[in-house]
Amino acid sequence: MLRKQLLAEALYNKLLTLGCAVFLITGCSNGAEERSVEGGNSPPNISIFSPESSIQANEHDAIYFQGQALDQEDGDISYSIQWRSDISGVLADGRSFEQTLEVGSHLITAAVTDSDDATNEQSVRVEVVEANGNASVFWVPPTENVDDTPLTDLAGFKVYYGQNAQRLDRYVSVSGASTTTALIENLTNNRRYYFAVAAVNSLGVESDLSEMVAKDI
Structure with missing residues (x-):
């Protein structure tokens, strides 16, 4: 027993x-x-969604930064991500923001710390180059609306452009119904850019984009 x-x-x-x-x-x-x-305590998982590593941007580009930090104990702590550059120093805190960077090869680091002081970080490389390229865009102003009626309230134009033909993510506005040209500046050298023009009436309504053209800067 x-x-x-x-x-x-x-x-x-x-x-x-x-x-x-x-x-x-x-x-x-x-x-x-x-x-x-x-x-x-497990360290948080952190991911950088934007920018992608090894991208090239010019010195006037607003670069979009976005990350995510998930912790087993604390949940989503993306709001506490700390972003910094080895050239520019501290950039911002949080899940996402936009910012320009000075010329140089930046190592961008996103770091996060949970409530138990466990840390983790991820890094990407961003190349920022001088933007001194330019392109002149020419067009013929429209004279009719899409329903073939005379166009009487033409106010100006928008010239859309970008490095991706599927996404022209920048534009410059040009006033004047008789304007037929625009100079697009601060373009990155050794890159191909795509351009298209939209007419704008006095109410701010835009036409469909014109035929797209491309230029190597």
Whole structure:
């Protein structure tokens, strides 16, 4: 009887180690085990969605920064991401923002710390170059609306441009119904740009884009 009691006590106080957690069996109640758990804090996971590593931007570009930080204990802590550049220093805090960078090869680091002081970080490289290229765009002003009626309220034009033919993400506004040209400046050298023009009436309504043209800067 004594031997069985000692064996039972040994089983109830057996120390088990599983992964990083330690389970201590302290007793039984109605056949169910009660366990206390102790484990280490996991560092948060952090990802940089934008900018992509090794992109090139010019010195006047507003670069979009976006990241995400998820922590097992704290949940979504993207609001506390700290962004910095090895050239420009501290950039901003938070999930996303836009900012220009000075010329140079920037190592961009996004770092985050959870409530238990566990940290993690990710980095990307961004090349910022001088923007001294330019392009002249010419067009013929329209004289009719899409329904073939005379166009009498033409106010100006918008010249859209960008490095992706599927996404012309910049534009310059040009006033004057008789204007037929625009100089687009601060373009990155050794890159291809795409251009298209929209007419704008006095109410600010834009026409469809013109045929697209391309130029290597």
